[in-house]
Amino acid sequence: MLLDCWIASLCWNVEMSKRYIPTFQPSNLPTTLLKELIDKFYLDQQRDKEQTRFYITDAGKCPRQIFFKFKNVPRKKMDPRILRIYEKGEYLHRNIFNILYRLKIGVTTEVPIPAQEIVGGRADAILCINNENYVLDIKSINSMVFRNLTEPKEENVYQLQLYLHYFNIKKGILLYIDKDQQNIKEFFVNYDEKLAGTLINDFNELKKRVETNIVPNRIPEYPQNWQCQYCQFQEVCGMTGEGEVSWEKFKEKMG
Numbered sequence: 001m002l003l004d005c006w007i008a009s010l011c012w013n014v015e016m017s018k019r020y021i022p023t024f025q026p027s028n029l030p031t032t033l034l035k036e037l038i039d040k041f042y043l044d045q046q047r048d049k050e051q052t053r054f055y056i057t058d059a060g061k062c063p064r065q066i067f068f069k070f071k072n073v074p075r076k077k078m079d080p081r082i083l084r085i086y087e088k089g090e091y092l093h094r095n096i097f098n099i100l101y102r103l104k105i106g107v108t109t110e111v112p113i114p115a116q117e118i119v120g121g122r123a124d125a126i127l128c129i130n131n132e133n134y135v136l137d138i139k140s141i142n143s144m145v146f147r148n149l150t151e152p153k154e155e156n157v158y159q160l161q162l163y164l165h166y167f168n169i170k171k172g173i174l175l176y177i178d179k180d181q182q183n184i185k186e187f188f189v190n191y192d193e194k195l196a197g198t199l200i201n202d203f204n205e206l207k208k209r210v211e212t213n214i215v216p217n218r219i220p221e222y223p224q225n226w227q228c229q230y231c232q233f234q235e236v237c238g239m240t241g242e243g244e245v246s247w248e249k250f251k252e253k254m255g
């Protein structure tokens, strides 16, 4: 009986093996369909927009890049992959806000800085812990940068200093999230009046250049500087040359 069953199953397997099994033919299939549509969605979202004021997130950034934004110079579209990374960062921010609310520590999120002439921006959150106020700035970064982070990044400190200045709060926290592994590091930053003053002065100097049409110098270590690697104005910056130059004369030369 057992032998009969075994023979029957063997015959069934042999029969099955004779049947037509469609083979996978990659050449019949498109190589990309959804990826193309999704990337196009991100590319279509991007509009060149003239910048009309400074943002706190401009602190520590290349002044020439900001100048080009004020002049609405056509820029290279950003890689959709980078935009997806930004989106992921926003999601992580919202997640932290949610946890802060659930912790029931005094928290107000996405707080605009008081209106004034030179700069605009919104702090991620203002917290009240043990009767002390803190400005919180959250940054999501990749695992490799996160691992090597032993102190807050300079440009992040600059931004936080301006928040502290405009909110008149003496202490801040920079919270870094490793977006790949979900680890967290935090750094405390004290308000530095002198540094905040220098940063505001830098904005005022750049404002003068925007108004008088003087393209600022390139940043040091051009083009190896990380800002240049991601810059949407690499082409025009290359044509403009190294030092300060008249924007009007440059445009005339380019016809």
Ligand code: SF4
Residues within 6 Å of the ligand: 062, 063, 064, 065, 217, 218, 219, 222, 223, 225, 227, 228, 229, 231, 232, 233, 234, 237, 238
């Ligand atoms: S390429 Fe570098 S120096 Fe030139 S505008 Fe961009 S960031 Fe600034």
